[in-house]
Amino acid sequence: MPATVVVGTQWGDEGKGKLTDLVARDMQLVVRYQGGHNAGHTLVVDGQSFALQLIPSGVLYDHITPVIGNGVVVDPVVMLAEIDTLESRGVDCSKLKVSGNAHLILPYHQELDRLIERHLGKNKLGTTKRGIGPTYADKASRVGLRVQDLLDPEIFREKLSAVLAEKNLVLAKVYNRLGFDADEMADRYLSEIAPRVAPYVADTVTLLHESLESGGNILLEGAQATFLDLDHGTYPFVTSSNPIAGGACVGAGIGPRYIDRVIGIAKAYVTRVGSGPMPTELLDETGDRIVDLGHEYGVNTKRRRRPGWFDAVMLRHAVRLNSLSELAITKLDILDTFDELKVCVAYDVDGVRHDHLPYHQSDLFKATPIYETFPGWNCDLSEVRDRSELPANAVTYLEFLQDQVGVPIGFVGTGPGRDQYLEFNS
Numbered sequence: 001m002p003a004t005v006v007v008g009t010q011w012g013d014e015g016k017g018k019l020t021d022l023v024a025r026d027m028q029l030v031v032r033y034q035g036g037h038n039a040g041h042t043l044v045v046d047g048q049s050f051a052l053q054l055i056p057s058g059v060l061y062d063h064i065t066p067v068i069g070n071g072v073v074v075d076p077v078v079m080l081a082e083i084d085t086l087e088s089r090g091v092d093c094s095k096l097k098v099s100g101n102a103h104l105i106l107p108y109h110q111e112l113d114r115l116i117e118r119h120l121g122k123n124k125l126g127t128t129k130r131g132i133g134p135t136y137a138d139k140a141s142r143v144g145l146r147v148q149d150l151l152d153p154e155i156f157r158e159k160l161s162a163v164l165a166e167k168n169l170v171l172a173k174v175y176n177r178l179g180f181d182a183d184e185m186a187d188r189y190l191s192e193i194a195p196r197v198a199p200y201v202a203d204t205v206t207l208l209h210e211s212l213e214s215g216g217n218i219l220l221e222g223a224q225a226t227f228l229d230l231d232h233g234t235y236p237f238v239t240s241s242n243p244i245a246g247g248a249c250v251g252a253g254i255g256p257r258y259i260d261r262v263i264g265i266a267k268a269y270v271t272r273v274g275s276g277p278m279p280t281e282l283l284d285e286t287g288d289r290i291v292d293l294g295h296e297y298g299v300n301t302k303r304r305r306r307p308g309w310f311d312a313v314m315l316r317h318a319v320r321l322n323s324l325s326e327l328a329i330t331k332l333d334i335l336d337t338f339d340e341l342k343v344c345v346a347y348d349v350d351g352v353r354h355d356h357l358p359y360h361q362s363d364l365f366k367a368t369p370i371y372e373t374f375p376g377w378n379c380d381l382s383e384v385r386d387r388s389e390l391p392a393n394a395v396t397y398l399e400f401l402q403d404q405v406g407v408p409i410g411f412v413g414t415g416p417g418r419d420q421y422l423e424f425n426s
């Protein structure tokens with residue numbers, strides 16, 4: 001079992017943190033491979049809740065080396081603040097490694113993220129405004145600064161002053177804003193931030209390969225999710241990286257032959273934050289109940305998530321895109337009090353049935369869900385730890401999801417705690 005990928009199969013917030021934490025027990029390294037602090041993973045350990053943004057979930061285990069891979073975009077100020085918070089709560093972060101090739105999110109990226117969204121007006125994407133898109137754009141344009149540049153003051157100053165010359169022009173001429181002072185920013189980053197980041201910087205590709213070569217197991221932790229993928233999601237309402245399992249190879253620096261297990265995480269219903277198509281969206285009281293019971297508000301941004309019924313059409317596509325070997329269904333307990341549950345099995349687009357995701361996104365905007373309806377179980381699942389304790393209606397619901405999607409369900413989450421889960425096909 002050299003490398004396992006944990007990937008979100010919907011629009012994010014599927015509860016990947018908890019599942020990663022469970023699977024991580026048998027791993028030596030846990031690696032974030034894309035995204036940045038736009039992610040928010042909540043873990044509840046011994047009654048204490050930890051909200052992680054950038055640091056891999058494995059940090060809570062003493063035996064694990066948490067790794068921020070080359071594909072991640074790193075705001076070093078946020079990284080240090082997260083380390084400080086974790087350490088103040090007794091979590092040792094000294095083993096953390098961050099790739100020298102990871103790109104830096106700098107203040108102008110966040111400023112541009114905000115301004116671009118404002119400029120888009122009603123067409124805005126609803127980004128997290130953390131600077132993710134502008135940082136990946138600079139990476140692709142080859143004007144980004146990387147974590148390793150913090151270790152070379154001369155290079156850092158040179159690159160920063162070249163890039164700010166252009167950014168400041170854009171800020172002034174397009175957005176009528178004041179620019180940033182390159183010397184001031186370089187002084188601050190080199191004196192206050194670089195010395196604190198330096199101990200964590202590593203050649204993470206070599207680290208991963210040395211571990212794999214000596215029989216180690218690696219967990220590749222995706223952030224965001226399949227339908228927020230830059231290439232395969234609902235573009236442009238996506239993030240600027242590749243959360244799908246294939247992205248793990250690029251963002252961590254390992255070849256695909258090492259990956260032998262891909263766990264897709266899906267909530268027992270769906271949510272989405274920000275704009276974009278969502279065929280099963282519930283704009284009624286049922287949706288409000290899901291939001292209330294599931295506490296469906298962003299961990300970091302506090303935004304209300306859009307709720308909807310489970311969408312098997314999306315999931316079938318996620319199985320294909322990620323080569324999922326199994327599914328983990330999270331937050332089943334949130335549906336405990338519903339008399340009736342629906343699962344979308346296909347879409348109707350202008351009178352034509354689609355069992356698979358329509359190729360053209362205009363069709364996705366027009367898609368009307370075709371539902372199958374199930375009776376709820378009307379009892380509390382929070383103490384259930386074994387499949388045999390599940391009410392018959394919950395088993396029927398889960399078996400239906402599994403049949404619709406075509407891969408077995410492994411874990412089922414029944415509450416936020418580390419121990420609140422069962423194995424469905426053990």
Ligand code: IMP
Pocket residue numbers: 011012013038039040125126127128129130131132133223224228237238239240273274275
């Ligand atoms: P960005 O990643 O901040 O550029 O935002 C792009 C889109 O991805 C927006 O619709 C965000 O709401 C969404 N997004 C980014 N990160 C997450 C996440 O961790 N969970 C859910 N949605 C996210």
